[in-house]
Amino acid sequence: MKLLEYIKAQINAPEKSIQNTLDLIKADATIPFIARYRKELTGNLDEVEIEKIATLLNAFQELEKRKESILKAIEEQNALSDDLRSKIKNSNDLIALEDLYLPFKKKRKTKADAAREAGLEPLARILMAQHDNSIESSSRRFLSSDIRTVEDALEGAKNIVAEWINEDQNVRAKIRQLYQRTAEISAKIIKKEASSEKAQKFKQYFDWNEPLKRIPSHRFLAIHRAEKEGILKLKIEIDQKEAYNIISRIILKNRENATTRYVFEAIEDAYKRLLKPSFYTEFLNEAKARADAEAISVFADNLEQLLLAPTLNGKRILAIDPGFRSGCKVVCLDENGILLHNENIYPHPPQKEVGMASKKIKSLVNAYNIDAISIGNGTASRETEFFVKKISFDRDLSVYIVNEAGASVYSASKIARDEFPNYDITVRGAVSIGRRLTDPLAELVKIDPKSIGVGQYQHEVDQNHLKNKLDIVVVSCVNRIGVNVNTASKELLSYVSGIGPGLADNIISYRKISGGLKNRKELLKVPRLGAKAYEQSAGFLRIKDGDFPLDDSAVHPESYSLVQKIAKDQKLKLEDLIGNKEILKNVDLEKYISKDLGLPTLKDILKELEKPGADPRKAIVNFQFDPNVKTIEDLKVGMKLPGLVNNITNFGCFVDIGIKESGLVHISNLANEFVSDVNSIVKLGQQVEVTVMEVDESRKRVQLSMIA
Numbered sequence: 001m002k003l004l005e006y007i008k009a010q011i012n013a014p015e016k017s018i019q020n021t022l023d024l025i026k027a028d029a030t031i032p033f034i035a036r037y038r039k040e041l042t043g044n045l046d047e048v049e050i051e052k053i054a055t056l057l058n059a060f061q062e063l064e065k066r067k068e069s070i071l072k073a074i075e076e077q078n079a080l081s082d083d084l085r086s087k088i089k090n091s092n093d094l095i096a097l098e099d100l101y102l103p104f105k106k107k108r109k110t111k112a113d114a115a116r117e118a119g120l121e122p123l124a125r126i127l128m129a130q131h132d133n134s135i136e137s138s139s140r141r142f143l144s145s146d147i148r149t150v151e152d153a154l155e156g157a158k159n160i161v162a163e164w165i166n167e168d169q170n171v172r173a174k175i176r177q178l179y180q181r182t183a184e185i186s187a188k189i190i191k192k193e194a195s196s197e198k199a200q201k202f203k204q205y206f207d208w209n210e211p212l213k214r215i216p217s218h219r220f221l222a223i224h225r226a227e228k229e230g231i232l233k234l235k236i237e238i239d240q241k242e243a244y245n246i247i248s249r250i251i252l253k254n255r256e257n258a259t260t261r262y263v264f265e266a267i268e269d270a271y272k273r274l275l276k277p278s279f280y281t282e283f284l285n286e287a288k289a290r291a292d293a294e295a296i297s298v299f300a301d302n303l304e305q306l307l308l309a310p311t312l313n314g315k316r317i318l319a320i321d322p323g324f325r326s327g328c329k330v331v332c333l334d335e336n337g338i339l340l341h342n343e344n345i346y347p348h349p350p351q352k353e354v355g356m357a358s359k360k361i362k363s364l365v366n367a368y369n370i371d372a373i374s375i376g377n378g379t380a381s382r383e384t385e386f387f388v389k390k391i392s393f394d395r396d397l398s399v400y401i402v403n404e405a406g407a408s409v410y411s412a413s414k415i416a417r418d419e420f421p422n423y424d425i426t427v428r429g430a431v432s433i434g435r436r437l438t439d440p441l442a443e444l445v446k447i448d449p450k451s452i453g454v455g456q457y458q459h460e461v462d463q464n465h466l467k468n469k470l471d472i473v474v475v476s477c478v479n480r481i482g483v484n485v486n487t488a489s490k491e492l493l494s495y496v497s498g499i500g501p502g503l504a505d506n507i508i509s510y511r512k513i514s515g516g517l518k519n520r521k522e523l524l525k526v527p528r529l530g531a532k533a534y535e536q537s538a539g540f541l542r543i544k545d546g547d548f549p550l551d552d553s554a555v556h557p558e559s560y561s562l563v564q565k566i567a568k569d570q571k572l573k574l575e576d577l578i579g580n581k582e583i584l585k586n587v588d589l590e591k592y593i594s595k596d597l598g599l600p601t602l603k604d605i606l607k608e609l610e611k612p613g614a615d616p617r618k619a620i621v622n623f624q625f626d627p628n629v630k631t632i633e634d635l636k637v638g639m640k641l642p643g644l645v646n647n648i649t650n651f652g653c654f655v656d657i658g659i660k661e662s663g664l665v666h667i668s669n670l671a672n673e674f675v676s677d678v679n680s681i682v683k684l685g686q687q688v689e690v691t692v693m694e695v696d697e698s699r700k701r702v703q704l705s706m707i708a
Helices: 001-007 015-026 031-037 047-076 082-090 094-104 111-117 123-131 135-142 148-165 169-183 197-205 217-228 240-251 258-306 354-367 381-389 407-411 414-419 425-440 440-444 463-481 490-494 500-514 520-526 531-540 557-569 599-610
Strands: 184-189 207-211 231-235 317-321 329-332 339-345 371-375 397-400 642-647 652-656 664-666 686-697 701-705
Touching: 001 015, 001 047, 015 031, 015 047, 031 047, 031 258, 031 463, 031 531, 047 094, 082 094, 094 148, 094 169, 111 123, 111 148, 123 135, 123 148, 123 258, 135 148, 148 169, 148 258, 148 414, 169 240, 169 258, 184 197, 184 217, 197 217, 217 231, 217 258, 231 258, 240 258, 240 371, 258 440, 258 642, 317 354, 329 354, 329 425, 329 686, 339 354, 339 425, 371 381, 371 425, 381 397, 397 425, 407 414, 407 425, 425 440, 440 463, 490 500, 500 520, 500 652, 520 531, 531 557, 557 599, 664 686
Parallel strands: 317 371, 371 397, 664 701
Antiparallel strands: 184 207, 184 231, 317 329, 329 339, 642 652, 642 686, 652 664, 686 701
16 A cells, blocks of 8 residues: 555545645755645645544554565465455554464464474364364374373364464454454452552442443543553453354354364354453554543643633733742742842741731842742642732732743753752742743743643553654644744743754854844754755744844745835835735735735735734633631531632643632533533633532542533
């Protein structure tokens, strides 16, 4: 099978679009670049479709590599027939490919191998032929010093027949279909663990089963974790009698004779000893891969929403990392997130220096012209919020509670140490809390996405797949927003299309020496940033207050001459065309269509010219929790409370209601109608009103509802 056929069978896109996208990927073009600047070639495919093509390209290459490995291995055994070669080469499925290879696969010495060494393969062939009415008598011919009885001879022959049945392509295909249709997954508590504390969170699965094909991701990952921890025993099973019947219809001839009983015993043995364990592993792995994919997809959706969260750009921030005994760490940041000052205050017990702390905060606000206050949502968050809001400031200040998940990971990281070598982790953590208010994307790219705390069972899924998917999300978000080349951190620059860590270092070194880049052309002076990297990155890098106005826009330099032509045709200077919505909406795009430039890109250019360099993210909106609710003890069933969605899973969403514990809104309590996709109802950071349904103080769990 050819690559194009393989991809066409799995994606609904025109052949030309697929081929052109493949050519671009093979030429090392990045997904954001292809999606944004090569729409004419791809037929306007979006990033998701382009990513799918890239994934299928990798899968096809892995499949082809495996085919070559299998062909070589079978050829070395002098067992490669033309028919088998053709079947292997035409296979487009890894599982079917492994079934073809199974009879030739090197494995530990089996019962069938021992029987062959004892000379029992001819007897096994007689059994499989199923026309010997005196099989016991025939078996006597195979007795030896190793095989002393007829029973031993027939047992050995049955072992060989069982192996043949296990390797039969038709048998495996039919049993696999039965598993796909009817397999049940079940869990049982391991008795010695039943009373253990760690087992209690899995209590609902102590005696449980459901159809494998319908098990949701979160449930599978929960029981899979419990099995790994030695709490549950899992089984994946089908109706055994039905399996025997299927195999019998394939293996047994339409006659009853002396061999039938022995062949059926071989069928039973083949299923119990060989097929069943094999399919258990296959379907467990398949279910795990499916659950991983669903969980990773949820995580990726959450991460995207978090990275594209509203911002408070251009403001001076006073950030507080709250605490009780150790006090609250306070930092002051300028408009670009540069640290100006740091110190500790102790407004809470045991010190309770409220007056001194109030004077200090008020003094810092005035001294550093603070515009807003950012408070982390960890320990002592609400108490710190109440303390700050009682201070009488000389100006209007908004106070924001910021999700600090991952801030401690950042503060202890090499990235933070390199950025703040002369400050301890408490200062770094507070800076991160402040910067998350200013620009969540720029700050969160410094943290391993797994540490941000959104999603479900992130430590249970395939870590390579998780990392690859999350990296794709971060790259997509960074390039969608664009990056100020003169102020961006190394981590942010590293995610720009065509850049990476090495070039990011070089850009930062160059801008330090040059005093900042004045135009995009200057990027070509950065060491090792050649024409290819320039092509891929230039449209996503912004030059603020530079020499050329289009350098602070998403218009790619390759289209500058076109924009200048439009300005000339409109008898305007370039500066007068940019932002002139009245003129731009009347531009006749048809006259600018060329061989390489079509309407999709032309429309993008005009849209960008209307508001060049505009940040598509919304401005942050302040939010107030119920001032009467500070801890879980303050909750009462039936209370209606304001809240912020702070995590989304495929079984519901978690809502911050201003206490340490987030409450769960189960998917069944999201709306009056049936909900299949939680993201269709809520988004991260969304303000919602919830009703308290249940409070379990001992387990620190809160059940909420969003149904009016």
